[in-house]
Amino acid sequence: MSHHIVEVRDLAHTYADGTAAVRGISFRIHHGESVAVIGANGAGKSTLLLHLNGTLTPQSGTVRIGDFPLTKETLRDIRRTVGMIFQDPDDQLFMPTVAEDVAFGPLNLGLPADEVEIRVQRALARVGIEHLRARPPYKLSGGEKRAVSIATVLAMSPDILVMDEPSANLDPRARRMLIALLAGFQHTKIIATHDLDLVLDLCPRTIVLHEGRVMADGPTAAIFTDDPLLARSHLERPLRMQACPRCARSGDDPPEGISSFQPS
């Protein structure tokens, strides 16, 4: 069985006000792949991702997760397989405390209380936020809320992790911790982001969206050096690959060099 393949075929979505956000998108992602979805503001990334766990159901085209097409009947199973980290953590957090928010999903699976507690402790520890467990989520900072929303998804042990802007609002240290955490997550990852340096760290494959369509789909290294493609998609190279006037480094140099550059 092809449990964890994500297949999107000819997917289209037009919002009620007539905005055609996704206009015929197709791709296939295999088990264990780590794939970035990039594109300018309004390119259709969030709309696409909302279809991958059934928050939106296809108006036309199909979404398959493993052997199952996404339908009302398969929604429950698909939501166990696909963990979704939403763009706005406030869409994900609604319980009185962090621990209750992280426990919510496992409790809904019908797991016994001791197993739920183990999952809560483990998820909070993986994200490094055990100290927040008794806090009300709505009083946390943006970065802390992001970390809690990641913990709520990890507690469900999903096979596929879908993330919309996971590094938004994170300070540099928290961002680095997130990248390390995600690098250690062995299963399939699909990450929509404007953080192209994070893409360099985590995603060997990138899908470029432009005006609701797939503009390119291929190795990240090739896409990030294709300046005409980036310009057509209203994107720029990751900062790490841009020329550095202070150290006279060219944008084509290997990206590692810049990390040791210390401004005087």
Ligand SMILES: Nc1ncnc2c1ncn2[C@@H]1O[C@H](COP(=O)(O)OP(=O)(O)OP(=O)(O)O)[C@@H](O)[C@H]1O
């Ligand atoms: N609920 C909605 N109703 C109407 N139009 C919407 C709605 N949500 C998004 N859109 C529109 O659909 C298009 C795609 O939006 P979407 O949020 O999918 O893009 P995105 O690539 O995720 O953008 P960003 O990088 O700014 O988050 C945009 O033109 C947006 O204005």
